[in-house]
Amino acid sequence: MPTQRSGSDRFRSGDDASGVTRRGFLTAAGAVGAAGATGVSAALSGCVGSVGSVAGAEDGSGEPVSVLAAGSLQLAFSEGLRAAVDRSLRVECHGSVTAARLVDEGKRDPDIVALADTALFDGPLATDWHAEFATNALVVAYDEESAAGRRVGEADRWFDPVLAGEATLGRTDPDLDPLGYRTLFALDLASEYYDRPGLRKALVEPRQVYPETSLLSRFETGDLDVAVVYRSMAVDRGYDHVELPAAVDLGDPSRADEYAAMRYDLPSGETVRGAPVAYGAVARRDDDRVAETFDALVAGDYLADHGFALPESYPEYSGDVPRGLRR
The missing domain is CATH 3.40.190.10 (Periplasmic binding protein-like II)
Structure with a gap:
C-alpha cells in the first residue's frame, strides 16, 4: 500500500512549523494575483x-x-x-x-x-x-477534510475511488506546463505497473484540466478531491499525499530508460519524452x-x-x- 504523508521525510524534517497552511497559501496567492493582474x-x-x-x-x-x-x-x-x-x-x-x-x-x-x-x-x-x-517527483495530493479525499488516502490503489466515481481528479494542461504532460506519462506508467490497461483513458476527464495555479486554487477550495502535483508543491503547502512507486513518479534517474518510452506532442510541433524530473x-x-x-x-x-x-x-x-x- 502506498505511503501517505503530510510533507516529505525524504527531503526534510520538522517542516510543520514552517509549512504554508491552505488558508495561508490562498491569502498569499490572492495577493500575488491582484498584484499581477495588470498587463x-x-x-x-x-x-x-x-x-x-x-x-x-x-x-x-x-x-x-x-x-x-x-x-x-x-x-x-x-x-x-x-x-x-x-x-x-x-x-x-x-x-x-x-x-x-x-x-x-x-x-x-x-x-x-x-x-x-x-x-x-x-x-x-x-x-x-x-x-x-x-x-x-510526482505525488497524488488528496483532501483529508473530505470523505472522498480520505477514500483516496486509504485505498490500496489511489485511483480506485476515482474510477468508481467517488472522487474527482484534477490535473494541469499538458499544452501549458510539464506537470501536465508528466501526469499523462505517470498514468501510462501506472497502467503498466498495476497491470490495469486503459487506466489513463479511464481517469482523464477533459473538464478537469486547469492551468497550474488554477488547479491549486480549486484543490485548496475543495472543488477537487485529488490532484496530481509535484512532491515539492505538496511539501510546501502541507498537502496530504500518496507517494507513487518509483516506476511511476518520474523521480528515479535509474529508470530513465523506462520513462523514455513516454512521449507527448506539443501544439508547437515539438515532442517531449518521458525523463526523470x-x-x-x-x-x-x-x-x-x-x-x-x-x-x-x-x-x-x-x-x-x-x-x-x-x-x-x-x-x-x-x-x-x-x-x-x-x-
Whole structure:
C-alpha cells in the first residue's frame, strides 16, 4: 500500500512549523494575483510580483533582476531565493511551456529563465546552454477534510475511488506546463505497473484540466478531491499525499530508460519524452548583478527546504556556458 504523508521525510524534517497552511497559501496567492493582474492575460494563469523591496533599485542595490519561472518554483523563489540574495528580484511565474513561448515569441525579456523541464531549452526555447539545478517527483495530493479525499488516502490503489466515481481528479494542461504532460506519462506508467490497461483513458476527464495555479486554487477550495502535483508543491503547502512507486513518479534517474518510452506532442510541433524530473535555468545577461543572482538560484540549499531534491553533483552545466556565469 502506498505511503501517505503530510510533507516529505525524504527531503526534510520538522517542516510543520514552517509549512504554508491552505488558508495561508490562498491569502498569499490572492495577493500575488491582484498584484499581477495588470498587463498579464488571465489565460496565462501566471503570477507576477516583486520579490524583495523594489525600492532597492533606488538605494544602491541596483536594478531588480527579473526572473521568469515555472509555477512550481513560486514559493521557493519568493521565500528562499529572496533571503539568499542582497538585491531586489522581480519574479513572474507561468507553466514552463508558456514561459518558454513568451520568451521565444519576444513577449518577455527576463534576466533569468527557470523551467521545470530541461528539454524545453532545446525547444521551444532554444538556448546555447543551461544549468540543471533540482529534481522532483510526482505525488497524488488528496483532501483529508473530505470523505472522498480520505477514500483516496486509504485505498490500496489511489485511483480506485476515482474510477468508481467517488472522487474527482484534477490535473494541469499538458499544452501549458510539464506537470501536465508528466501526469499523462505517470498514468501510462501506472497502467503498466498495476497491470490495469486503459487506466489513463479511464481517469482523464477533459473538464478537469486547469492551468497550474488554477488547479491549486480549486484543490485548496475543495472543488477537487485529488490532484496530481509535484512532491515539492505538496511539501510546501502541507498537502496530504500518496507517494507513487518509483516506476511511476518520474523521480528515479535509474529508470530513465523506462520513462523514455513516454512521449507527448506539443501544439508547437515539438515532442517531449518521458525523463526523470529535472529543473533547469539559464541567465540571459552576463553581468555581475545577474551572475550573483543566478549563482544563488542554482546552488542554494533553500530548494531542499521547499521539497526539491538536490543531487550532490548539482548544479550541472550543459552547453557553452559564459565564463562569468559558471562559478
